[in-house]
Amino acid sequence: MKVRYILPAFEVLRDESKCVNCRLCERECANGVHSFDSERGRMIANDAKCVDCHRCVCTCPTGALKIAETKDVYRSNANWSRAAIDEIYRQAESGGVLLSSMGNPDTYPEFWNRLLINASQVTNPPIDPLREPMETQVRLGSGRVKIERDENGRLKTALPPQLELQVPVMFSAMSYGSVSYNVHAALARAAKELGIYYNTGEGGLHRDLYGYGDHTIVQVASGRFGVFREYLDAAAAIEIKMGQGAKPGIGGHLPAAKITPAVARTRMIPEGSDAISPAPHHDIYSIEDLRQLVMSVKEATGCRKPVIVKVAAVHNIEAIASGIARSGADVIAIDGFRGGTGAAPTRIRDNVGIPVELALARVDDRLREEGVRDNVSIVVGGSIRSSADMLKAIALGADACYIGTAALISLGCHLCRSCHTGICNWGIATQIPDLVARLDPDEGARRLVNLVTAWKHELEEMMGCMGINSVEALRGNRLMLRGIGMTESELRLLGVKPAGESM
Amino acid sequence: MLKEGQYRNPSGCAVSAVIDRSGKPMSGRRMIDSIAVMHERSNGLGGGFAGYGIYPDHKELYAFHLFFDDRLTRKNTEEYILRHFEIAYSSEIQTRKLPTVTDEPIIWRYFLAPLPRKLADSHLDEREYVARCVNFINARIGGAYVFSSGKNMGVFKGVGYPEDIGEFYRLDEYEGYSWTCHGRYPTNTPGWWGGAHPFGLLDCTIVHNGEISSYDANRRYIEMFGYKCTLRTDTEVMAYIIDYLVRKMGLTLREVAKVMAPSFWKTIATKSEEEQREEIFLRKAFPSLLVTGPFSVVVGYEGGIMALNDRLKLRSTVCAEKGDLAFVASEESAIRRIEPQLDKVWAPAGGEPVVFELHDKEASK
Ligand code: SF4
Numbered sequence: 006m007k008v009r010y011i012l013p014a015f016e017v018l019r020d021e022s023k024c025v026n027c028r029l030c031e032r033e034c035a036n037g038v039h040s041f042d043s044e045r046g047r048m049i050a051n052d053a054k055c056v057d058c059h060r061c062v063c064t065c066p067t068g069a070l071k072i073a074e075t076k077d078v079y080r081s082n083a084n085w086s087r088a089a090i091d092e093i094y095r096q097a098e099s100g101g102v103l104l105s106s107m108g109n110p111d112t113y114p115e116f117w118n119r120l121l122i123n124a125s126q127v128t129n130p131p132i133d134p135l136r137e138p139m140e141t142q143v144r145l146g147s148g149r150v151k152i153e154r155d156e157n158g159r160l161k162t163a164l165p166p167q168l169e170l171q172v173p174v175m176f177s178a179m180s181y182g183s184v185s186y187n188v189h190a191a192l193a194r195a196a197k198e199l200g201i202y203y204n205t206g207e208g209g210l211h212r213d214l215y216g217y218g219d220h221t222i223v224q225v226a227s228g229r230f231g232v233f234r235e236y237l238d239a240a241a242a243i244e245i246k247m248g249q250g251a252k253p254g255i256g257g258h259l260p261a262a263k264i265t266p267a268v269a270r271t272r273m274i275p276e277g278s279d280a281i282s283p284a285p286h287h288d289i290y291s292i293e294d295l296r297q298l299v300m301s302v303k304e305a306t307g308c309r310k311p312v313i314v315k316v317a318a319v320h321n322i323e324a325i326a327s328g329i330a331r332s333g334a335d336v337i338a339i340d341g342f343r344g345g346t347g348a349a350p351t352r353i354r355d356n357v358g359i360p361v362e363l364a365l366a367r368v369d370d371r372l373r374e375e376g377v378r379d380n381v382s383i384v385v386g387g388s389i390r391s392s393a394d395m396l397k398a399i400a401l402g403a404d405a406c407y408i409g410t411a412a413l414i415s416l417g418c419h420l421c422r423s424c425h426t427g428i429c430n431w432g433i434a435t436q437i438p439d440l441v442a443r444l445d446p447d448e449g450a451r452r453l454v455n456l457v458t459a460w461k462h463e464l465e466e467m468m469g470c471m472g473i474n475s476v477e478a479l480r481g482n483r484l485m486l487r488g489i490g491m492t493e494s495e496l497r498l499l500g501v502k503p504a505g506e507s508m
Numbered sequence: 509m510l511k512e513g514q515y516r517n518p519s520g521c522a523v524s525a526v527i528d529r530s531g532k533p534m535s536g537r538r539m540i541d542s543i544a545v546m547h548e549r550s551n552g553l554g555g556g557f558a559g560y561g562i563y564p565d566h567k568e569l570y571a572f573h574l575f576f577d578d579r580l581t582r583k584n585t586e587e588y589i590l591r592h593f594e595i596a597y598s599s600e601i602q603t604r605k606l607p608t609v610t611d612e613p614i615i616w617r618y619f620l621a622p623l624p625r626k627l628a629d630s631h632l633d634e635r636e637y638v639a640r641c642v643n644f645i646n647a648r649i650g651g652a653y654v655f656s657s658g659k660n661m662g663v664f665k666g667v668g669y670p671e672d673i674g675e676f677y678r679l680d681e682y683e684g685y686s687w688t689c690h691g692r693y694p695t696n697t698p699g700w701w702g703g704a705h706p707f708g709l710l711d712c713t714i715v716h717n718g719e720i721s722s723y724d725a726n727r728r729y730i731e732m733f734g735y736k737c738t739l740r741t742d743t744e745v746m747a748y749i750i751d752y753l754v755r756k757m758g759l760t761l762r763e764v765a766k767v768m769a770p771s772f773w774k775t776i777a778t779k780s781e782e783e784q785r786e787e788i789f790l791r792k793a794f795p796s797l798l799v800t801g802p803f804s805v806v807v808g809y810e811g812g813i814m815a816l817n818d819r820l821k822l823r824s825t826v827c828a829e830k831g832d833l834a835f836v837a838s839e840e841s842a843i844r845r846i847e848p849q850l851d852k853v854w855a856p857a858g859g860e861p862v863v864f865e866l867h868d869k870e871a872s873k
């Protein structure tokens with residue numbers, strides 16, 4: 006007799022009095038949970054296959070469905086959680102490395118929620134964004150200048166190439182292959198409409214999206230998938246991906262199941278084989294090697310495009326960033342350990358790296374101490390969940406933020422964390438045509454535009470409270486933040502005062 | 509109690525300034541009369557003046573004004589000064605005892621010339637050499653504070669109402685071609701005289717009314733370039749911004765205004781191609797030196813004064829002219845008090861610098 010060691014984590018609850026047996030849930034659930042029992046004339050569910058993506062719940066016309074975490078419990082044990090036990094069962098079964106997707110969901114401390122924002126009272130007036138201009142534009146790139154004048158004494162105004170963003174936020178790298186074409190199309194359209202940028206990730210740029218090049222950041226990762234002349238030429242900026250917050254120190258793995266002919270063509274790899282990008286760039290074993298790659302990318306693009314270097318937030322991030330700031334790169338992107346992924350080994354996702362808040366504060370301090378902060382802009386990602394997180398990041402010292410998970414949630418993602426299975430009932434992390442078709446790129450673009458526009462308004466409101474009318478004056482303005490419920494060393498590392506302490 | 513510099517002390521204030529563009533000297537009495545009108549804008553916790561052209565007999569020398577907590581500090585500081593400068597002349601600054609001005613520190617004046625050998629060995633230009641010595645004393649010698657360090661000019665300040673501070677320093681006995689002054693309304697009680705305004709470095713001084721919201725963004729940026737904001741006042745950080753942009757980067761004061769109080773992007777878009785080119789460049793090159801929140805400043809320097817408001821104009825500034833005379837003040841009444849008949853009176857727009865300079869700038873040197 007085959008014993009099931011792992012018991013279903015979710016229960017599909019169907020209100021029989023509401024269910025009309027329309028069988029829509031059966032079609033909507035690609036995991037095959039729902040089926041019609043013709044003998045008994047009613048719908049039944051196989052709980053074991055459910056991943057709690059809520060697609061059936063959201064589409065059921067009579068509202069008959071609910072998904073609940075199972076009430077069934079193992080004998081309670083403060084040391085051995087259910088997840089820890091299940092993972093052992095799973096490994097004992099498969100002998101393999103555990104895979105996970107989306108960001109680290111564990112209960113680590115988090116800092117955004119422990120930072121409070123200042124407001125003006127009496128000595129300094131707040132500014133009303135409905136009546137006064139508010140500037141949310143930012144520019145990314147090196148700002149290092151020498152003041153020079155021509156023979157008539159006029160300023161010479163040449164500057165290194167910069168990206169101009171209408172709102173200090175961009176859509177972070179998500180590769181075509183890990184997400185669907187429709188996701189990329191929605192991101193591209195939204196970025197253009199918002200006057201910001203989206204990032205292709207390491208999977209190349211689909212032919213049909215070259216038209217959005219002015220709002221596209223293309224990635225050059227260790228696998229060099231889809232990298233060629235036209236790809237670099239099409240982009241507004243080029244990002245060299247050294248690491249990713251969800252999986253610092255390892256490369257990407259796109260399973261063959263997600264490699265359709267179009268994905269293969271875009272990545273310039275054969276169909277039907279896994280696409281594995283190596284852990285290191287094999288031409289970068291040291292910081293001077295990185296400099297060479299930065300320079301060759303610059304040369305290949307006539308020095309007309311900013312180069313971003315993306316790294317994961319790890320223990321030694323200060324020194325790494327300081328090296329990058331001197332490598333010729335224009336922007337450093339730091340991805341925190343909460344950052345999302347389409348697939349990562351569970352142990353790495355859940356245990357490697359540090360929170361982006363700490364990494365950001367330390368890097369900003371270090372670059373200032375060394376007088377090289379002007380060499381680069383800093384972009385941070387890895388769980389920016391709201392405009393308040395974004396504002397706090399800027400006040401800590403970031404120039405702009407990357408959002409990935411937040412963007413996907415706006416497209417319908419319900420954070421079921423099963424992207425690595427290739428079955429995404431929301432048409433996001435999948436290449437199955439029927440599922441992809443569920444995401445309408447125009448509707449998706451509209452939702453993304455709404456999200457970022459709403460954040461922009463909120464940013465304006467909060468800046469107005471502080472009496473600040475330009476993001477430039479918010480950047481690195483740590484006196485506008487106070488920490489609550491933090492230790493002395495956390496406050497010191499973040500460079501903020503405790504709540505209650507005056508200016 | 510915490511000393512100024514160990515906490516932020518936002519202040520409301522009054523400012524006033526006058527320049528005779530023909531270079532004719534006028535008595536400090538004028539400024540005292542002008543600032544006295546705005547008594548209500550101060551609260552007796554700080555006042556000060558800067559006069560230009562006041563030391564014509566020593567105009568080749570740096571005039572240092574220092575506060576000392578005690579005589580021992582003075583001795584130590586003088587040792588340091590002697591290692592770096594030749595002291596041409598030094599004495600206690602003559603003051604008038606007033607019941608309203610109390611707890612004054614020991615106040616001395618030194619006329620100094622950098623030691624040529626030391627200066628050559630430092631590989632610094634002379635002004636940078638002097639600035640670093642000032643910074644050293646202020647940051648490292650506890651109980652000593654250099655509050656004035658330019659040539660042929662001087663700052664006079666203390667805790668009290670500005671008109672009383674003017675009497676205390678006997679400014680009616682000084683004559684200069686331009687004067688700026690400041691009455692302070694701090695929200696905390698500073699016991700220390702160094703916290704009063706004007707704030708000066710070399711010949712550049714600032715009087716300021718307002719509370720800037722960009723303070724920490726500006727401070728953390730400017731500290732990358734060797735400045736140390738020890739007073740934690742808005743005035744100090746603005747003085748360093750101006751010093752950095754003018755002296756180290758080589759911008760003109762009008763260009764500095766475009767950095768500190770730039771036009772909004774959408775206003776820039778409506779300007780001429782040449783203006784756009786310049787303003788976009790300046791905003792892009794020095795984004796962290798944009799100053800937000802209310803401010804009205806008067807910058808004094810050798811040969812001129814500049815008035816500048818924040819770009820929303822959240823603090824009042826009035827300018828006026830009468831022949832060679834030009835005035836800036838928080839309120840028109842402060843100008844009318846010393847010059848009832850004016851040729852022209854106007855309120856400059858937010859972010860629009862107003863510069864008044866000597867007709868013959870070279871002559872002031
Ligand atoms: S996997 Fe999703 S669609 Fe299927 S039953 Fe579970 S919640 Fe519903």
Ligand code: SF4
Nearest residue numbers: 418419421422424429
């Ligand atoms: S993208 Fe799809 S599969 Fe991944 S977490 Fe979101 S809903 Fe689940």
